[in-house]
Amino acid sequence: MNIVALFKLVPDLVEELEIDGNGTALNMDFLRLIINEFDDHAIEQAILLKERGGAQVSILGPDIEGVEDVLYTAASKGADRLIKLTGDFQGKANNHAMARAVTSALKELQPDLILTGVQANTDLDGSLGPLLAEYLDMPYVGYVSGVKVADGKVITRKEYPGGLVAEMEIKLPAVLGIQAAEQPPRYIAVAKVRQAMKTATIEVRTLAESDLSGGSTIRRMFKPEAGTRAEMIEGSAEEVTTRLLDIFKEIGVL
Amino acid sequence: MNQDIYVVIEHLRGQAADISYIMLGGARALAQKTGGEVVAVLLGHNVQSLVNNMSADKVLVVDHPALAEFTSDAYQKTLAGLIAEKEPRAVLFASSSIGADLSGVLSARLNLPLISSCQRFSADGRPISQICGGKIMVESDLPEVTTLLTMIPGGYKPEEGQSGKTPEIIKMDAPALDDLRVTLKQYIEAEAGDVDISKEPILVSVGRGIQTQDNLELAEELAKALGGVVSASRPVVDQGWMPTSRLVGKSGKTVKPKVYLTLGISGAPEHAEAIMGSEMIIAINTDPAAPIFDIARYGAVIDMFDLFEVLIAKVKETQGIR
Ligand SMILES: Cc1cc2nc3c(=O)[nH]c(=O)nc-3n(C[C@H](O)[C@H](O)[C@H](O)COP(=O)(O)OP(=O)(O)OC[C@H]3O[C@@H](n4cnc5c(N)ncnc54)[C@H](O)[C@@H]3O)c2cc1C
């Protein structure tokens, strides 16, 4: 069983986001990038499958700042192959371009199962998984929060609103969009990651030139208009509490 | 290519989803720009009655037993043929478990552009998407070819896609639907929780900002003093700290309490869409730029751990709880 998990690095939304001078992109200068949290779940799910039934797990991600951290962390969790994809990712690349470019690298790995996060917070042209699936002529199922492998197939828990789950059976090879791993991504101590840095090797694949067609052309990027913003309660915990109590009384909660 | 706007109707187990009507409302706004008709596309088996109150100029119905329940392969095959044949100006899908399985694959298969997370159309008919957890809006050009879009709630109301009269129905044939790579085994019902948060009038809702499972006790104490219950955002549930029955959002429950007090929830679109019916949203968050403040009635930029002790004590005092 060959499992490949792909990941992207996305802006950490806890930090302030700036729009660049052209007004059509995020200002990358001060942006703190972190692993897309759903990709983190995809990696975790890959490792869980390996632990449960045996598999070779390969992790692939674009070569931008932070990539090695993610790869070595995955190695400490039990990933077998670490692959860094070099190409034009900064700024312009969209998921269509990425999916097309990564296709040959993926074919070479002969995956039975490709796992990727269900979406990323910068997606503007759909998510990566379904595009990849089609370029590789594999079936796709997204919103997945549980995977079982059974000869030549996988059975997935596909989520619908309200906690309803559809059990879907999918012929392998297949691509899954992971919403949540069966267990939260495990915590890896920094010391273990440092150790992986010494022992694990990162392979490099250079991707074909990026073809952006299929994505959107951004005309304008802006922060949501502040028209309907909340009435802000200023002050200390005591002051905020006093005002909250007044509000609770006004609406009859207290 | 013609100027019609197609809407792929989203339904599950015999019920049309709200987003279907929201999309029809959006399609109408866009069609007024392009000059085309609004065409609903309904795939399923014996589901024709779903279209009765839909505001569309026409409905294309593809009825086939293999389409009775959603599976990606069968729906993709059917829609690929239909879109290639009809060449509408745009096709709207829900940004959902169903729409997301369809739109990306069809974009690649038909070599058509895809714009995701569209909330509304500008006055010029350009899609405006919401990204970065609701912190950034993006206005894109609508390409001059058949364009696929996924839609999120917030821009149009379901009522805008409803109408008193039944639209004209046109039956379409399904393609051969064999050799399917994806099949539905069964549905697994949601676990019933100890409380039904969709019916609770007072919700104290915690997000990733709560940091640890132990800290949940503080939220429990506050909720209890207020006479309410605790609900949560997805990261809290994914950590296993709260059961799925307490999840608020796109994959959880839609709530409409009298008061929805959030602590450490950023207000990402997948959470926000399920709380818009609340009578009052109050948000506590350390980030002044958190999108939750765009939908809350009241907000405070304060660390919840500075607030808990005082707030719990005062609420208890007022309630006469010792
Ligand atoms: C297909 C899909 C379906 C989804 N369904 C759901 C769903 O049903 N429900 C859901 O909630 N999410 C859902 N999500 C996830 C959603 O995109 C967000 O990731 C999630 O809502 C974020 O949760 P959060 O606000 O708790 O965490 P974050 O976005 O990480 O926000 C945490 C917030 O806490 C604040 N904070 C931190 N410390 C403190 C403190 N001490 N005091 C006060 N504030 C603090 C921070 O400023 C931040 O704003 C879904 C995602 C996908 C892709």
Ligand SMILES: Nc1ncnc2c1ncn2[C@@H]1O[C@H](COP(=O)(O)O)[C@@H](O)[C@H]1O
């Ligand atoms: N998680 C799993 N659950 C059940 N079977 C598995 C799992 N992972 C691998 N297998 C099967 O075990 C066999 C050997 O796998 P491997 O040793 O990884 O090549 C193959 O037939 C796999 O399909």
